Amino acid sequence: MASADQSKFPKVVIVGGGFGGMEVARKLANQPVEVVMLDKHNYHVFQPLLYQVATGSLESESIAFAIRKNFEGQKNFTFRIAEVSGVDLATNTLDTTIGDITYDYLVIATGSTTNFFGNKDIEHFAMPMKSIPEALNLRYLILQNLEEAVLAKTDEEREEYLNFVLVGAGPTGVELAGALAELRNHVLDKDYPELNKSHMQVYLVDFLPKVLGPFSDEASAAAKDFLVKMGVKVELNVKVESYDGKTIKFADGREIRTKNVIWSAGVMGVVPEGISKDNLERGNRIRTNDICVVAGTTNVFAIGDVAAMITDETPKGHPGVAQVAIQMGQNVGENIGNLVNSKPTKPFKYNDKGSLATVGRNKAVADLGKIKFQGFFAWLVWMFVHLISLLGFRNKVVVFVNWIINYVNYNGGTRLIIRRYEREAVPQPTGETVALPKSDG
Amino acid sequence: MASADQSKFPKVVIVGGGFGGMEVARKLANQPVEVVMLDKHNYHVFQPLLYQVATGSLESESIAFAIRKNFEGQKNFTFRIAEVSGVDLATNTLDTTIGDITYDYLVIATGSTTNFFGNKDIEHFAMPMKSIPEALNLRYLILQNLEEAVLAKTDEEREEYLNFVLVGAGPTGVELAGALAELRNHVLDKDYPELNKSHMQVYLVDFLPKVLGPFSDEASAAAKDFLVKMGVKVELNVKVESYDGKTIKFADGREIRTKNVIWSAGVMGVVPEGISKDNLERGNRIRTNDICVVAGTTNVFAIGDVAAMITDETPKGHPGVAQVAIQMGQNVGENIGNLVNSKPTKPFKYNDKGSLATVGRNKAVADLGKIKFQGFFAWLVWMFVHLISLLGFRNKVVVFVNWIINYVNYNGGTRLIIRRYEREAVPQPTGETVALPKSDG
Structure with missing residues (x-):
């Protein structure tokens, strides 16, 4: 990250290109900062439609959008495919699969993963x-x-x-x-x-x-x-x-x-090593103040599913839904802009737009x-x-076409087995190492 | 395959759901036969557009079509996911991953695979x-x-x-x-x-x-x-x-x-064990007569890329293109219909409709x-x-939409790394078994 280190602007590192992380980067487009986004995938995924991918109603690519393409033309934005394993809060450094990365401001927008409650x-x-x-x-x-x-x-x-x-x-x-x-x-x-x-x-x-x-x-x-x-x-x-x-x-x-x-x-937050266990709430969520700053830090933010904003109004934090992540991302993007411009920050206020769920x-x-x-x-x-929330004109059109066809003939979709699914071998508790294929590779 | 064995109709087994195999099954829709198609995938793939999938211009699912869905309503048609390893011409039996399958007529439409010429x-x-x-x-x-x-x-x-x-x-x-x-x-x-x-x-x-x-x-x-x-x-x-x-x-x-x-x-035909090496032409193609019948048999046909129709007019066989497979499939479908109805067969005649290739x-x-x-x-x-050759209305629309968008903004497509590609480990010539991930799994 030589270019970033040479920059005279403060460096904002965003870990995760989900609903929250994307908003932070977007809000910082015209601020005097360098934005670096890290994600283990090169795309943003519209999770609310995953179930239609699973049942073959939609092709996987129509609910994903390349992060690089989304930020085309945003001059202060850099993207890297990287997994973050840990953070050193004392030295402002992330430990990642592409080496150490320093930050001036860090936004943890890593989201959540499935919680099997230890079973x-x-x-x-x-x-x-x-x-x-x-x-x-x-x-x-x-x-x-x-x-x-x-x-x-x-x-x-x-x-x-x-x-x-x-x-x-x-x-x-x-x-x-x-x-x-x-x-x-x-x-x-x-x-x-x-x-x-x-x-x-x-x-x-x-x-x-x-x-x-x-x-x-x-x-x-x-x-x-x-x-x-x-x-x-x-x-x-x-x-x-x-x-x-x-x-x-x-x-x-x-x-x-x-x-x-x-x-x-159930879900639980994906928390990098280096965040104190004392700072974690139920569901492995990182406790923050009312501007999403992680307790004990001044320059580290957590937003969305991985964050638990504990205030008098929200003693248990906010629900783990897209709207919370989006609005927290906007708030944090604006507040980092305020901080680098020496303006006062604004507390986060959740505007609950309501809930929707479809059955069929x-x-x-x-x-x-x-x-x-x-x-x-x-x-x-x-x-x-x-439809309007999906990123990209192409995705909107392709999803819309699929839905119309599915509605008309009850039997649209693409029920293709492109790569056979084989369950991983059960790890044997023998002390020997068992090479497991990555479920996500 | 109990149901098939109990049928009083002659059983036509088609190995491969490519351009040729699909035509054979279609032509037999109203004939007094039982049609069984086997393929290792549950979809037909439109190979001419594979290169656009490779470069991210098209999503993979838009150039594939579920074989089961394609034959919805064809009462004499059965599909099974199966790989065929061998054929016993003496007993009219196929050796497959789902067990032995007998046939009255066999159509080998297995196509071709990449030829590395032994390197x-x-x-x-x-x-x-x-x-x-x-x-x-x-x-x-x-x-x-x-x-x-x-x-x-x-x-x-x-x-x-x-x-x-x-x-x-x-x-x-x-x-x-x-x-x-x-x-x-x-x-x-x-x-x-x-x-x-x-x-x-x-x-x-x-x-x-x-x-x-x-x-x-x-x-x-x-x-x-x-x-x-x-x-x-x-x-x-x-x-x-x-x-x-x-x-x-x-x-x-x-x-x-x-x-x-x-x-x-280069490509070479995918030939099941049991076909005599003496019957193979250059490029591992099975020699047939002028109605695609494999030399030395009366009820086994080979069509498309895996076939070499050696006649006076075509001493080296036909080119390995989709049109040959399609037309051979139609001819073989019609001829099997003729055979079961005790009518004379018609020799295959290739109608060369010409060649197209795009550069950009x-x-x-x-x-x-x-x-x-x-x-x-x-x-x-x-x-x-x-576009008109693609199977399925949905696929036609989705591909058309993609092409329009790519044409307008030069930068359409979905350049997503959904599953990281890792080259398989080089097999070590030590005598130990090395478990390789299947490239096609």
Whole structure:
């Protein structure tokens, strides 16, 4: 990073090109700073549509956008593919896969990863869906298991390939359940005339008593109703006990034979080494003050899913949603501008624009402040909001075309197994090193 | 395959869902036969556009189409993902990854794979581009090497990342050379402000004295002229001697330092075990008679790239192009229909519709019988022919949208590294087993 070190401007290093990190960089476009963004991928991903990639409704590339291309023409911006393993707060230095990188201001926008709550078996056998490679792995697993079901010799054998269990009834679980139910209801017997719709079951389970926990009761009830009518088996107040790759067991003694368990029951912040454990809140989130500054520092910010802004108004921090990350990114971008220009900073104030979740064709729920509505109109609003939020004109057009075609013929999408998914070998606790393929490589 | 075995209709097994195999199945839709198609992938790929996937102009899924979906509603059609390792001509049985499969009629439509002419080093270090996973590997390699070039500390180190050597000046090499030259000319300094256009070089080499060997002299000369004007270094009458992953050496003593060698210098048929070596022609192609029946059999057909129809009119067989595969597939489909209906078969007659190759924006060459033209109009014809030939309305629309956007802003496409490409470890000749990741997995 020789060029950056020679710069006479303060260097702002942003770790992560998600919703939050992108906003910080954008807000700093015309400020007298040098902006360096690091991400382990060279693209920004629009996570709210990952479930459509997993079910083959959208191609992976239509929900991602190259970070370099997004900042074309922003003269003070530099991008590097790099993973950050640690930070030395005393020397203002990051330890990364491309060497040490110093900073004047650091923005930790690393987001969150799937939380398996320490259960190694579930971590090994269940499928997470937080990144494009993970969504593609899930797609390939689903399609491979449909192909295996075709080959199965007994109903019993077929059962494990055609039972789908989604753990976690938040927006991700609800949307995926709806999409899988539509796959069963409208696609299965067309693509797989050998299979019977009644053999495929979609279960949505949660230990909480309602789906879409943080939504209004009206939205929650409507979503559950939509799901049940589509044939999803919604099981609430149920705790998962174990999963061994073949059978998922619940605390109440019930079991489901399945090779498809998708885990969206929790997330935790991705925190680089060097941040004190004392500074971490529940869910591995970094405690910050009301301008996103990490406790104990003056020049390190944390935003979005990895941040817990603990103030009198928000004693538990903000929800882990895109709008929080976006607005925190804007606030931090503006405040770094204020700091380098010796202006006063402005505290972050979250403007809750509401929540949307879709269940399927013509079915969505919307909580927009005091206005709550469900059904077709909510679904139109959901589509509109997601389309305009996608980065890039090409992606907007391609996603729109896909949605139109899917709507017209119920059977659009690209159900292709481009790279077969093979589960990694179980690490053997023998002390020998086992080379695992990277799930994300 | 219990259902198939119980059928009272003759069973036609088609190995391969490429241009030829698809036509055979389609032609048999209304015949009193059972059709079983086997392919190692669950999709048909439109190979002529692979080079645009490799250079990030198109998403991979827009040039592929799910085989199951393509045959929706064809009642006598069954599809299975399977690799065929061998055939027992005496018992009419295929040895496959999903078990033994018997046939009454067999159509070998396995196509061709890259021919490295026995050079193991080149096979290991050079990139082939015959499948979607290979095209994606190439895309990731190109993008990763641009990222590495950004990090390089010296010009010399940077050189190997930014030299691109394409071996083989057939349509694939020419089209890829054009696409890489456009990437350099229009995209490089926008996406990588750290890099200088003059540091990136694209070489197209062939041991023949002209590019596009089988085309007319006019087309060949025009294509070379287009390439040279776009800055491609065209090196003809040059033979590659070796490549070790860092330096490619030629028979005349010249060397180019490069980590990017793309090999499209030859193909060879993919022939299952069990076909007599005596029946193979040059390029590992199976000798057939004038209705594509494999010599020494009455119920086994070979079509497309894997077939060499040796007749008085075609002593060396037909060229390995899509039109030959398509027309052979139609002929074989019709003839199997004739055979089961006890009607006489019709000999295959190739209708050469001509050849098209594109070099870049507004630049293509067309040899349509006696009509030969080059430039903008040839480019329009090329686009039109490729668009209408793509399977599926969605794919046509998505590719068209991409092309329009690329045309307007010179910088469309999706240059995403979704899964990092890592070259496999070199197998060590120590007798120990080395687990290699599947290039195609």
